[in-house]
Amino acid sequence: xxxxxxxxxxxxxxxxxxxQESAVARINFPIxxxxxxxxxxxxxxxxxxxxxxxxxxxxxxxxxDLAPSTGTPFGQWALVLTxxxxxxxxxxxxxxxxxxxxxxxxxxxxxxSALTLASYLxxxxxxxxxxxxxxxxAVVILGNSLWTLIFAPLVLPLLAKLRSLSLTSxxxx
Amino acid sequence: MxxxxxxxxxxxxxxxxxxxxxxxxxxxxxxxxxxxxxxxxQSFLAPIQKGVSSLxxxxxxxxxxxxxFGKTKAELTATKAENAKLKSQLILSADMKGQLxxxxxxxxxxxxxxxxxxxxxxxxHGSASTFSQTLTIDAGTSDGITKDxxxxxxxxxxxxxxxxxxxSSVVELMSDPNFKIGVRIAGTQSIGVVLGQGDSHFVLQLLxxxxxxxxxxxxxxxxxxxxxxxxxxxxxxxxxxxxxxxxSLTQEADVLGFENLNDLGVVTVVVxxxxxxxxxxxxxxxxxxxxxxxxxxxxxxxxTSPGAGAxxxxxxxxxxxxxxxxxxxxx
Numbered sequence: 001x002x003x004x005x006x007x008x009x010x011x012x013x014x015x016x017x018x019x020q021e022s023a024v025a026r027i028n029f030p031i032x033x034x035x036x037x038x039x040x041x042x043x044x045x046x047x048x049x050x051x052x053x054x055x056x057x058x059x060x061x062x063x064x065d066l067a068p069s070t071g072t073p074f075g076q077w078a079l080v081l082t083x084x085x086x087x088x089x090x091x092x093x094x095x096x097x098x099x100x101x102x103x104x105x106x107x108x109x110x111x112x113s114a115l116t117l118a119s120y121l122x123x124x125x126x127x128x129x130x131x132x133x134x135x136x137x138a139v140v141i142l143g144n145s146l147w148t149l150i151f152a153p154l155v156l157p158l159l160a161k162l163r164s165l166s167l168t169s170x171x172x173x
Numbered sequence: 174m175x176x177x178x179x180x181x182x183x184x185x186x187x188x189x190x191x192x193x194x195x196x197x198x199x200x201x202x203x204x205x206x207x208x209x210x211x212x213x214x215q216s217f218l219a220p221i222q223k224g225v226s227s228l229x230x231x232x233x234x235x236x237x238x239x240x241x242f243g244k245t246k247a248e249l250t251a252t253k254a255e256n257a258k259l260k261s262q263l264i265l266s267a268d269m270k271g272q273l274x275x276x277x278x279x280x281x282x283x284x285x286x287x288x289x290x291x292x293x294x295x296x297x298h299g300s301a302s303t304f305s306q307t308l309t310i311d312a313g314t315s316d317g318i319t320k321d322x323x324x325x326x327x328x329x330x331x332x333x334x335x336x337x338x339x340x341s342s343v344v345e346l347m348s349d350p351n352f353k354i355g356v357r358i359a360g361t362q363s364i365g366v367v368l369g370q371g372d373s374h375f376v377l378q379l380l381x382x383x384x385x386x387x388x389x390x391x392x393x394x395x396x397x398x399x400x401x402x403x404x405x406x407x408x409x410x411x412x413x414x415x416x417x418x419x420x421s422l423t424q425e426a427d428v429l430g431f432e433n434l435n436d437l438g439v440v441t442v443v444v445x446x447x448x449x450x451x452x453x454x455x456x457x458x459x460x461x462x463x464x465x466x467x468x469x470x471x472x473x474x475x476x477t478s479p480g481a482g483a484x485x486x487x488x489x490x491x492x493x494x495x496x497x498x499x500x501x502x503x504x
């Protein structure tokens with residue numbers, strides 16, 4: 001991933017983050033809530049090559065750490081999403097190309113977002129955070145996955161198209 | 174080639190993990206750089222949230238409206254006629270009216286307690302990706318709001334100011350898992366701690382080993398040293414269930430908050446405490462039970478026996494002495 005591409009990706013993620021914090025967070029979803037930002041970030045990580053996914057995870061986590069509503073230590077999201085990015089990167093070849101399998105792509109993003117939230121909670125516990133009741137956290141994670149499963153099909157094709165347009169001819173090869 | 178790529182990716186992973194851990198360490202050591210970066214983000218987001226807030230206000234409860242559609246269908250017909258009449262009288266939008274009602278409630282509560290408050294509009298909610306329960310309000314340090322000030326709703330406590338910028342503040346809601354408030358049971362004066370659980374239920378841990386908790390007990394804030402973060406005497410919630418377990422050292426109870434934290438449009442922030450502790454003056458009084466007695470009038474009995482007809486004296490028929498219809502005022 002070139003530095004210029006990393007910068008554009010970070011800017012794009014910041015726009016999505018602003019949309020998440022100012023608009024999506026205003027909607028009272030019936031079961032927990034929906035993190036549009038997390039869905040977009042995981043989709044982008046899944047489309048990147050290995051080191052790109054790791055870097056994207058760190059940048060995305062760093063932006064998420066900037067959220068004023070976050071009560072956890074700064075850098076926790078960056079840590080978790082870097083690891084998730086690495087997990088995606090190492091399993092990149094076995095996962096295959098998502099652009100030709102939209103159903104699998106949506107399912108992957110939904111499961112990965114649940115795994116990310118669970119990892120975030122786990123890391124918070126290790127850092128001595130009070131995470132609240134198990135049931136509530138389970139509802140938040142499952143609810144977010146459900147909403148990702150519902151809304152991702154509307155966004156992911158657009159995201160894949162946007163990414164392919166942003167690739168240089170060298171990166172395309 | 175693949176091996177080289179793998180090595181590069183691993184090296185990058187190590188560098189980024191170390192950077193993340195470095196950031197966490199800085200934050201835990203209280204370095205202001207990390208805190209100020211969040212404040213800067215809040216300053217950036219606040220005007221956007223304010224703009225989007227008015228746009229999303231009618232859409233925000235879209236899903237709950239759909240959920241209640243079946244329930245409200247029957248009521249819809251009845252209210253249609255009323256609605257037509259009200260439409261002609263409508264000057265302000267329904268949204269504005271709702272906010273005014275909330276503001277009136279919040280100001281009433283603050284007025285009764287003698288708190289000096291600043292009212293603010295809710296412009297943002299905590300994101301789903303952060304497990305913390307927060308909201309953003311459109312008032313900040315320029316309005317006299319500082320960190321650790323009590324935030325009130327129409328009927329009770331809402332939370333505490335966590336972060337401030339010049340024009341906005343982040344409020345930690347009392348449903349946040351990290352939220353703790355010292356309380357006093359109105360009446361018995363036993364003290365305890367109410368803990369947030371991440372949802373609309375709270376847990377009360379009684380500190381007084383000899384004290385008793387009863388269902389229906391009202392909890393009011395105990396107040397903090399210097400009135401920060403909590404002023405005294407604000408209603409917190411009502412005990413809904415008592416969990417007495419022989420194994421636990423302290424008595425515990427489930428508590429329901431007075432405020433619906435998912436439906437806050439306007440809140441007030443206590444900028445100055447009252448001159449004296451309001452004690453139990455703000456405890457919401459239960460609405461009186463209205464009892465209507467309907468007594469059926471005595472019906473004159475008509476005798477069918479020929480002998481009795483001559484006297485024409487109506488014989489009183491035993492009537493239900495008092496048919497009572499009890500109507501409980503809905504809460």
